[in-house]
Amino acid sequence: MTMTDELLRVDDLVVTLPTADGPRALLGGVDLHVGRGEIVGVAGESGSGKSLTALAIMGLLPGNATRGGSIRFDGAELLDLPERRMRSLRGSRMGMVFQDPMTTLNPLFRVGDQIAEAYLIHHPRKGRAVARARALEVLRLVGVPEPERRAQQYPHQWSGGMRQRAVIAIALANDPELVIADEATTALDATIQAQVVDVLVRARDELGVSVLFISHDLGLIAQIADRAVVMYAGRVVEGAAADEIFEDSRHPYARALLASRPGSSAPGTVLPTIPGQPARPGLLLHGCPFEPRCRYVHRSERCRDETPHLLASQDGRVSACHFRDDPRMEVGS
Numbered sequence: 001m002t003m004t005d006e007l008l009r010v011d012d013l014v015v016t017l018p019t020a021d022g023p024r025a026l027l028g029g030v031d032l033h034v035g036r037g038e039i040v041g042v043a044g045e046s047g048s049g050k051s052l053t054a055l056a057i058m059g060l061l062p063g064n065a066t067r068g069g070s071i072r073f074d075g076a077e078l079l080d081l082p083e084r085r086m087r088s089l090r091g092s093r094m095g096m097v098f099q100d101p102m103t104t105l106n107p108l109f110r111v112g113d114q115i116a117e118a119y120l121i122h123h124p125r126k127g128r129a130v131a132r133a134r135a136l137e138v139l140r141l142v143g144v145p146e147p148e149r150r151a152q153q154y155p156h157q158w159s160g161g162m163r164q165r166a167v168i169a170i171a172l173a174n175d176p177e178l179v180i181a182d183e184a185t186t187a188l189d190a191t192i193q194a195q196v197v198d199v200l201v202r203a204r205d206e207l208g209v210s211v212l213f214i215s216h217d218l219g220l221i222a223q224i225a226d227r228a229v230v231m232y233a234g235r236v237v238e239g240a241a242a243d244e245i246f247e248d249s250r251h252p253y254a255r256a257l258l259a260s261r262p263g264s265s266a267p268g269t270v271l272p273t274i275p276g277q278p279a280r281p282g283l284l285l286h287g288c289p290f291e292p293r294c295r296y297v298h299r300s301e302r303c304r305d306e307t308p309h310l311l312a313s314q315d316g317r318v319s320a321c322h323f324r325d326d327p328r329m330e331v332g333s
């Protein structure tokens with residue numbers, strides 16, 4: 001990929017927030033990039049920092065957060081942009097889809113009006129008629145049948161899957177370059193989930209929009225993403241083509257995450273989980289954060305003493321494991 005194809009680049013993003021135990025670096029150095037028209041998945045257990053990463057990119061972190069590193073969007077450093085400029089980027093060039101559609105939809109207004117409103121905020125001179133036409137256009141794009149009739153309805157008249165389509169329509173209303181979907185399909189049942197995921201893939205195919213697709217489900221990410229990163233304890237520990245991570249992952253945590261997927265073991269067997277507690281981000285001073293839970297045969301003193309960085313192995317795959325060059329990644333007992 002050439003540099004001009006790159007839309008978003010996050011380098012060594014550190015986010016520190018006050019917690020009950022004092023200030024903690026909940027993101028300890030996140031590295032990822034998204035090309036134009038690319039779908040990049042972000043996987044990781046609960047608490048690994050996926051949502052904080054999304055909020056940092058959108059400029060929506062709590063006011064008491066301190067941020068370090070770099071987030072470049074189309075060449076501009078977002079961490080330096082004044083809030084006024086961030087506000088004009090949000091919703092126009094970057095859209096966001098959260099897990100619960102009702103965090104975006106207002107129950108008191110008709111769905112069509114809410115999409116038109118999202119368009120008018122960034123196109124104040126276009127007028128109502130243009131905005132209403134745009135609303136119907138994006139409803140059609142996200143596969144809502146009978147958009148004229150549906151636009152007149154209120155959110156409670158829509159099912160969960162349809163509401164999530166409406167939220168995607170709002171995110172797409174201003175023809176953004178990037179959509180961040182944070183567990184956007186997690187609350188939906190499998191069939192509806194597949195349909196909503198398909199809407200995002202179509203948006204990429206037809207509009208060329210880039211998608212940062214956050215999910216704890218690496219299997220789902222492997223189905224739709226071009227590339228994926230795996231996060232653990234506030235850091236990216238592996239990045240590769242999505243199918244490479246799925247079939248031949250190079251980090252013991254990514255391997256364990258895959259093994260613990262529902263459906264990854266024979267029917268009737270107990271679902272494997274990753275033994276041990278997830279590391280609490282920002283507390284580790286040295287060593288590999290995954291070391292206490294790692295079952296990899298090469299686990300050693302070095303893992304306890306020296307923090308592994310996200311580096312390329314001989315074959316170009318990046319992993320934050322000291323033993324990234326051992327392609328067998330054998331698991332001990």
Ligand SMILES: Nc1ncnc2c1ncn2[C@@H]1O[C@H](COP(=O)(O)OP(=O)(O)OP(=O)(O)O)[C@@H](O)[C@H]1O
Pocket residue numbers: 017018019026044045046047048049050051052053062216281
């Ligand atoms: N505003 C906040 N103040 C203090 N700690 C926070 C705040 N927001 C998140 N955290 C902590 O930061 C860590 C990362 O949280 P984050 O929400 O990014 O995780 P996640 O990967 O999105 O998890 P999930 O899969 O559950 O959504 C967690 O330990 C969380 O408790």
Ligand SMILES: [Mg+2]
Pocket residue numbers: 050051052182183
């Ligand atoms: Mg989250």
